[in-house]
Amino acid sequence: xxxxxxxxxxxxxxxxxxxxxxxxxxxxxxxxxxxxxxxxxxxxxxxxxxxxxxxxxxxxxxxxxxxxxxxxxxxxxxxxxxxxxxxxxxxxxxxxxxxxxxxxxxxxxxxxxxxxxxxxxxxxxxxxxxxxxxxxxxxxxxxxxxxxxxxxxxxxxxxxxxxxxxxxxxxxxxxxxxxxxxxxxxxxxxxxxxxxxxxxxxxxx
Amino acid sequence: xxxxxxxxxxxxxxxxxxxxxxxxxxxxxxxxxxxxxxxxxxxxxxxxxxxxxxxxxxxxxxxxxxxxxxxxxxxxxxxxxxxxxxxxxxxxxxxxxxxxxxxxxxxxxxxxxxxxxxxxxxxxxxxxxxxxxxxxxxxxxxxxxxxxxxxxxxxxxxxxxxxxxxxxxxxxxxxxxxxxxxxxxxxxxxxxxxxxxxxxxxxxxxxxxxxxxxxxxxxxxxxxxxxxxxxxxxxxxxxxxxxxxxxxxxxxxxxxxxxxxxxxxxxxxxxx
Numbered sequence: 001x002x003x004x005x006x007x008x009x010x011x012x013x014x015x016x017x018x019x020x021x022x023x024x025x026x027x028x029x030x031x032x033x034x035x036x037x038x039x040x041x042x043x044x045x046x047x048x049x050x051x052x053x054x055x056x057x058x059x060x061x062x063x064x065x066x067x068x069x070x071x072x073x074x075x076x077x078x079x080x081x082x083x084x085x086x087x088x089x090x091x092x093x094x095x096x097x098x099x100x101x102x103x104x105x106x107x108x109x110x111x112x113x114x115x116x117x118x119x120x121x122x123x124x125x126x127x128x129x130x131x132x133x134x135x136x137x138x139x140x141x142x143x144x145x146x147x148x149x150x151x152x153x154x155x156x157x158x159x160x161x162x163x164x165x166x167x168x169x170x171x172x173x174x175x176x177x178x179x180x181x182x183x184x185x186x187x188x189x190x191x192x193x194x195x196x197x198x199x200x201x202x203x204x205x
Numbered sequence: 206x207x208x209x210x211x212x213x214x215x216x217x218x219x220x221x222x223x224x225x226x227x228x229x230x231x232x233x234x235x236x237x238x239x240x241x242x243x244x245x246x247x248x249x250x251x252x253x254x255x256x257x258x259x260x261x262x263x264x265x266x267x268x269x270x271x272x273x274x275x276x277x278x279x280x281x282x283x284x285x286x287x288x289x290x291x292x293x294x295x296x297x298x299x300x301x302x303x304x305x306x307x308x309x310x311x312x313x314x315x316x317x318x319x320x321x322x323x324x325x326x327x328x329x330x331x332x333x334x335x336x337x338x339x340x341x342x343x344x345x346x347x348x349x350x351x352x353x354x355x356x357x358x359x360x361x362x363x364x365x366x367x368x369x370x371x372x373x374x375x376x377x378x379x380x381x382x383x384x385x386x387x388x389x390x391x392x393x394x395x396x397x398x399x400x401x402x403x404x405x406x407x408x409x410x411x412x413x414x415x416x417x418x419x420x421x422x423x424x425x426x427x428x429x430x431x432x433x434x435x436x437x438x439x440x441x442x443x444x445x446x447x448x449x450x451x452x453x454x455x456x457x458x459x460x461x462x463x464x465x466x467x468x469x470x471x472x473x474x475x476x477x
Contacts, residue, residue, distance in 0.1 A: 044212035044220070057323075138215070145222045152229050172236065179229045183262050186222035188269075195215065 053196045055136065056189035063134040065181045066144055070126035072174060077119035084112050133185065138194040141185050148182040151175075227266040234258045260408040264288075268406065280384065282445045284347040284373070284394050286453035290406055292347045292394070293414065293452050294445065296422040297372065298383070298466045299391035303355065304474030306374065306391060312472075313432035315358040318371065319343045333367055333401060342369070345411070347453075349375040349392060360428075367401045367412070372425050387441065389466055396452070397421040405455020416457045426465050435471035440464065 080087070088108060132140030155175050158164040184190060237255045241248040265288040272289030284292040299306050307317065319325040321343045332339040340361045346353040354373035362368040372395035382388055397420065398412035415421065430436050444464035451457055 044214075044216045047213075047216065142218065142222075149222070149225055152225075156229075156232065172240070175236075176233055179226070179233045180262075182222065182226040183230055183266070186219065186226040188223075191216075191219045191223075198213075198215075 047192045047195045047198065049199050050192075050196045053193055055134075056187075056193050058184050058187040058190040059133065059136065059193050062141070062144070062181055062184035062190055063130045065177055065184060066126050066130040066133060069174070069177045069181065070123045070130070072177060073119055073123045073126065077116055077123070080119070081112065081116060084108070133194075136193050136196065138198075141190065141194045145182055145185050148178045148185075151178045152182065223266070224270060227263070227270055230258065230263045230266060234263050256408065260404075264407040265409075278351070280350070282384075283450075284349045287346055287348065288407065288453070290453040291450070293373075293396045294418055294450075294458055294460060295349065295392050295394050296418055296460065296464065297393035297395055297425060298389035298464055299374070299393060299469060300389060300466065301391070301469035301472065302474050303374075303376065303391075305469045305472045306474075307356070307358075308474050309429050309433055309436060309469045309472045310358045310372075313428040315360055315370075315372075315428070316340050318357040318359050321346065336365060336367075338365075344371050344373060347373055347394065349394075350378055350381075367398070369398050369412075370421060370424060371396065371398065372421075383441075383444075383464075385441070385444075387466070393425075395421045395425045397424075402454075404453070405451070406453065411454045413454060414452060414456045414458075416459050418458055418460050419463070422460075422463075422465065426467060429467060429469075433469075433472055437468040437471070439466045439468065441466065 085108075129140050129144050133144060152175065155171070155178075234255060237251055237258060241251045241255060244251060268288040268290055272285075276285065276289055276291065282295050284295060286292045301309075311317075319341045325343045328339055329342045331337070332342070338361060340359070342359065342361075344354075344357040344359065352375060355376050357371060357373040359369050359371035362370070372393050374391050374393045376391055377389060396418055397415040399415050400413050401410060402413040403409065404411045426438055430438060441464040443462045445460065445462040449457065449459055
């Protein structure tokens with residue numbers, strides 16, 4: 001549809017005549033206005049695709065803290081191994097290895113190796129995670145943060161519900177490390193670095 | 206694809222960790238504060254650790270979360286700090302290329318600021334303590350249009366790095382108009398650092414600025430004009446209604462609200 005079929009009346013303004021047909025198709029029907037509020041989805045807009053982003057300090061700090069956590073795990077493992085006989089001598093601790101026909105001293109050695117194996121595995125995992133975080137892997141960053149959140153939550157409930165004291169000792173150091181790891185890796189720059197290669201539809205396009 | 210998702214679930218997960226880490230950091234700060242009273246003389250380093258935790262990790266994160274909620278994310282004539290707080294006021298506009306602006310400032314006796322790195326941060330700390338001159342000292346990042354400044358220039362005062370004139374520049378997005386409809390190519394925020402102090406909002410060590418930002422604005426315009434007579438200046442009077450406010454460090458600001466538009470398009474840029 002157009003106005004070409006009927007010639008406009010002499011002197012009549014081309015637009016704004018009451019009752020006339022809608023304006024030409026190229027004019028926007030409604031002026032483009034910005035919303036007066038910012039929708040919540042705006043907060044969740046994807047980060048910029050930027051593969052050349054330099055590594056931020058927060059990512060380096062996070063990886064170093066994860067390595068420190070591994071080192072702390074190593075120290076704790078060593079301390080357990082050194083004090084193993086004393087720990088077992090505690091009458092509250094009872095070693096129960098069902099279904100084995102090992103002697104008492106063999107059982108103690110096996111239990112020690114199991115404990116050290118678990119500790120060693122977590123140390124190894126932390127070292128691998130630290131390497132991947134430094135390279136900017138997002139899954140490693142999220143995995144480290146999930147572990148930290150679980151560990152912090154456990155410590156918090158023990159402190160809040162059970163009234164366990166957190167004094168200046170290993171418990172405080174490991175909690176502080178967990179929280180600092182979480183702070184560093186959840187920062188905006190570390191997140192942007194880990195997601196620098198994500199190609200998402202650009203909301204502005 | 207009918208409707209493309211404009212939000213990212215991964216970013217939502219990041220927000221969860223961001224807020225959780227903020228809450229956990231508050232708890233850690235509380236624990237280290239209460240420990241301060243248990244460990245005798247060791248309480249002094251513990252108290253310093255508490256301050257460091259509070260000033261550089263806990264309060265910035267809290268401000269980031271809260272300002273995301275309450276500070277509008279469009280142009281309101283103010284820059285924002287990296288924590289999202291309102292920073293120095295935008296008090297200058299420029300027409301011309303980045304090279305032309307840099308050439309005009311260099312001719313007027315201004316020095317380009319170094320980028321913030323570990324090395325330059327260490328040098329500004331040592332030069333402030335020993336009162337040595339560091340005329341390319343970096344300036345802290347401020348944000349406009351969601352971006353850090355493109356470049357910053359400064360002028361030292363009598364060899365004292367605690368005091369300096371400085372001005373940061375942002376390139377406006379294409380087709381962006383000032384409120385009121387004028388087209389400018391660059392916006393700038395100039396303030397005068399008077400001394401080193403603690404920020405009111407984050408307790409971080411920072412430069413305190415002179416409250417009368419109009420003096421610094423007029424100083425920038427007059428030095429650039431005196432150095433090169435081809436520079437033209439047009440003023441939008443009462444662009445920002447004269448306001449009294451605070452910047453990101455909690456320093457008060459007074460201004461008459463005029464916005465000079467400095468036209469450096471006649472300057473030879475880049476010396477090429």
